[in-house]
Amino acid sequence: MSKPKRNPVSVRRRVAGKVPATLLAAALRAQSEGVFIADRRAGPKGLKILFANESFFAMTGHAPRDLIGRRHGVLHADRAEVSRLLRWLPGARLGEPLAGEGFLVRADGSTISAAWSFDPLFDAGGRLTHIVATYRDQTEKRRLQETLVHAQRLDAVGRLAGGVAHDFNNLISVINGYCEMLAVHVAANPQALREVAEIHHAGRKAAALTQQLLAFSRRQPLNARVMNLNTLVQDNAEILRRLVGGAGRIEFELAEGLANARTDPAQFQQVLLNLVLNARDALRDRGRIVISTSNREVTSGLNRRTTDIPPGRYVTLTVADNGTGIDAETQSHLFEPFFTTKPEGKGTGLGLALVYGVVQQSGGHVTVQSALLVGSTFEVLLPAVTEPVEEAPATVAPLPSMRGSENVLLVEEDEVVRKMVAGILTADGYRMTAAKSFAEALRAIAPAAPVQLLIADLAGEGEKFARQLSVTRPALRVLCTSNHDFKMPVDWLPPGRQVGLNKPYALSELVRTVRKLLDA
Numbered sequence: 001m002s003k004p005k006r007n008p009v010s011v012r013r014r015v016a017g018k019v020p021a022t023l024l025a026a027a028l029r030a031q032s033e034g035v036f037i038a039d040r041r042a043g044p045k046g047l048k049i050l051f052a053n054e055s056f057f058a059m060t061g062h063a064p065r066d067l068i069g070r071r072h073g074v075l076h077a078d079r080a081e082v083s084r085l086l087r088w089l090p091g092a093r094l095g096e097p098l099a100g101e102g103f104l105v106r107a108d109g110s111t112i113s114a115a116w117s118f119d120p121l122f123d124a125g126g127r128l129t130h131i132v133a134t135y136r137d138q139t140e141k142r143r144l145q146e147t148l149v150h151a152q153r154l155d156a157v158g159r160l161a162g163g164v165a166h167d168f169n170n171l172i173s174v175i176n177g178y179c180e181m182l183a184v185h186v187a188a189n190p191q192a193l194r195e196v197a198e199i200h201h202a203g204r205k206a207a208a209l210t211q212q213l214l215a216f217s218r219r220q221p222l223n224a225r226v227m228n229l230n231t232l233v234q235d236n237a238e239i240l241r242r243l244v245g246g247a248g249r250i251e252f253e254l255a256e257g258l259a260n261a262r263t264d265p266a267q268f269q270q271v272l273l274n275l276v277l278n279a280r281d282a283l284r285d286r287g288r289i290v291i292s293t294s295n296r297e298v299t300s301g302l303n304r305r306t307t308d309i310p311p312g313r314y315v316t317l318t319v320a321d322n323g324t325g326i327d328a329e330t331q332s333h334l335f336e337p338f339f340t341t342k343p344e345g346k347g348t349g350l351g352l353a354l355v356y357g358v359v360q361q362s363g364g365h366v367t368v369q370s371a372l373l374v375g376s377t378f379e380v381l382l383p384a385v386t387e388p389v390e391e392a393p394a395t396v397a398p399l400p401s402m403r404g405s406e407n408v409l410l411v412e413e414d415e416v417v418r419k420m421v422a423g424i425l426t427a428d429g430y431r432m433t434a435a436k437s438f439a440e441a442l443r444a445i446a447p448a449a450p451v452q453l454l455i456a457d458l459a460g461e462g463e464k465f466a467r468q469l470s471v472t473r474p475a476l477r478v479l480c481t482s483n484h485d486f487k488m489p490v491d492w493l494p495p496g497r498q499v500g501l502n503k504p505y506a507l508s509e510l511v512r513t514v515r516k517l518l519d520a
Contacts, residue, residue, distance in 0.1 A: 034059040034135035038072060040120075040128045042089055046073030046082045047131055059114070059137050061107035072133065077103040077111055085118065092120040092128060101138070113142040168206070169503035170414040176203040177420045177507035207504045223264045224362065225390040229293050229317050229382075230254045236269060240276050240291070247280050248287025248321075255294045259384035261315045263362040271355045275319040275378050278352065282323030282376060292318045296381065309365050313384040320377040326370040334368060355380075403429045406518050407449070410434045411441050411456035411465075412481070421455070424507060425514065438465040447472070453518060455479045458490070467492055477517040481505070496520045 028035055034056030038047035049067050057064060060075055073082040081100060088098045101115040114135050121130040179200035186192035233240075233254060244250045272291075279289045293316060300311045326334070335356035355378075359366045363383050370376035408430045412418035415436070422434040433451075435441035438461055445451060451473055456462050458480045470476045470493060480488055480500045488500035497520060501513055 029053045031055055034137070036067075036072070036133050038131045038133065040089075040130055042082075042086055043071060044073075044082070045071035046076075046085065047071065047133070050130075056135060059112070059135060060104060061110075063107075066107065075104050077105050088118070089128075089131075092131075094120060094122060104135070112137055113139045170417050172203055172207045172504040173417055173507075174414075174420055176200060176207065176504060177417075177424070179203060180507045181420075181424060223266070224262050225265065226260050226262050226385055226387045227265050227268075228258060228260050228389055229268075229315055230258045231389070232265065232268060232272065233291055233293065233317075236272060240272075243273070243276055244280050244283075244289060248283040248289060250276070250289045250291065253290060253292035255292070257295070258293050259295050259313065259315050260387065260389055261362075261364075261382035262385050262387075263364075263382060264358070267354075267358045268362070271358050271380065272317070272319075274352065274355050275380075278378075279319055279321035279323065279376070282321055282325070284323060286322075288322050290318075290320045292316075292320070294318070295384065309381060314364075314381040315384050317380045317382075318377060320375065322375040325372040325374050326368070326376055327372055331368060331370060335366075404515060404518060405429050405431065406452040407431045408433070408453045408455060408514070409441060409445060409451045409469075411436075411438055411454070411462070413437065413457075420507070421510065424511065428511065430514075438462065441465070451476060453477045453479060453514065455481060455514070457482050458488075463490065466490075477520070479510075479513060479517060481510075 028051075031053055032055055034053065036049045036052035036056055038049050041048070049070055049072055052064070052067055057067070060067070073079065076082060081102060084100070085098060092098075097120075098118040099116070101113070103111040104114045105111055115138050116133060116135045119132045119134075120128050121132060123129050179196055183193060183196050183200070186196055233252060237252065241250055276289060276291070280287075283289070296314045296316050298309050298311050298314060335352050356366060359380055359382070365381045367379045367381075368376060369379075408425055410418060410422055410425075410432060412421065412434070413436060418434050418436065422432045426432045433441070433444050435444050438456075442465075451469065452475065454466055454469060454476060456466065456478075458466055458478070459482055462480075466476075466478050470478075475497075476493075477497045478490075478493060478499075480498070481503060482488075482500060489495055489498050497517070499513055499517055501510060
């Protein structure tokens with residue numbers, strides 16, 4: 001005779017009923033998440049807390065005597081969460097919790113980000129008796145999400161800035177180039193020459209802004225070499241003192257035995273100057289700026305999150321001030337280009353964008369810590385290297401004559417730039433073939449036509465075209481006028497027969513480079 005089947009629900013109830021109440025209480029206390037049990041009757045300020053575990057007290061910063069018997073609404077920063085609970089209670093059902101997330105106010109007045117869930121408890125008769133609330137602290141998770149979103153926003157803005165700078169480079173090259181050409185024709189007219197010089201000066205300033213945009217987007221090529229940050233700071237100490245002037249005092253705390261780092265000295269000088277200028281503008285009475293260096297080692301245990309600095313040895317440059325400080329909202333936008341808190345005309349909003357781009361492109365990291373009316377600390381970390389310091393390369397003297405008669409093939413998409421470059425090289429005696437695209441260039445030159453120099457952007461299909469051209473013209477020279485998207489040198493051409501010249505370039509620099517390549 002078979003045994004009657006037992007209701008699994010009733011079995012679970014009997015098993016659950018055998019668990020001692022002390023064990024259940026101990027299990028609640030052992031939970032890593034915050035838990036409280038409340039009476040089912042809710043008032044305008046929420047549920048009355050009857051029991052809470054240790055994790056809940058630790059999460060909120062309250063002692064048991066401060067919470068037991070009080071309404072839970074005092075913990076929620078948004079009072080609308082209590083209203084939402086009151087609407088849910090009359091229709092509460094088993095297995096259908098009320099979930100939410102937001103901010104809790106701790107005992108010290110600070111806030112934390114939390115997610116919560118309210119579950120109803122019913123007696124044997126199906127009547128609602130209590131509410132069990134579970135809270136999870138997700139402050140660190142939220143901070144990580146915000147950090148990732150901020151990094152993604154900076155990356156998107158960087159791509160936009162790089163694209164804008166790409167188009168600006170062509171326009172600025174034309175403005176500056178024609179200024180150089182026009183200056184020759186008006187040399188006998190001092191007034192006209194001054195006016196042309198003003199246009200050229202504005203063009204150079206525009207070119208500098210474009211370089212800062214490219215540095216932010218990490219598309220500005222760095223002339224990196226091994227250097228020591230102590231030497232950089234010491235070499236610029238006098239100019240830094242003059243920059244600060246009477247706004248406050250500047251102090252230097254340079255570590256002995258500082259390791260070397262690899263970066264572009266000229267670009268990193270701009271990083272240092274921008275950080276000090278920002279600190280100076282934030283100073284108040286008895287202002288003080290401290291520039292310090294140090295060696296630091298980040299171990300694997302200190303980078304638990306994906307946004308943390310990777311393990312390794314770093315050289316640290318810190319610029320700290322006791323100025324007005326920066327609020328949290330402003331800090332989230334600090335490194336975005338064109339973002340500035342300075343009055344109109346007092347800043348471009350590109351200073352910290354350049355800092356961010358140069359440091360990132362050097363393989364480093366930049367962080368900021370600040371509090372209102374306390375001050376700010378910017379910290380730059382660059383990977384340490386063991387190689388010795390490299391001496392700066394000597395500057396090349398300009399050639400006395402730039403004229404030539406060689407065959408030059410110019411491929412330039414921008415019509416105005418193409419006309420300008422072709423015009424000046426033709427005037428210097430070169431036999432020019434100018435084309436808008438590589439397909440047009442193939443149609444413009446005969447298969448066996450001599451080409452001693454190719455001027456083109458090798459990004460995209462440009463490199464393939466140049467390689468094919470070099471097969472039938474073994475003596476070909478290549479001048480790559482890239483908008484920072486193409487890395488020189490290429491391995492299929494001897495080093496002496498290739499040069500990269502990034503836009504916006506000075507027309508005189510282009511002419512000298514052409515002659516230098518052909519004379520190599």
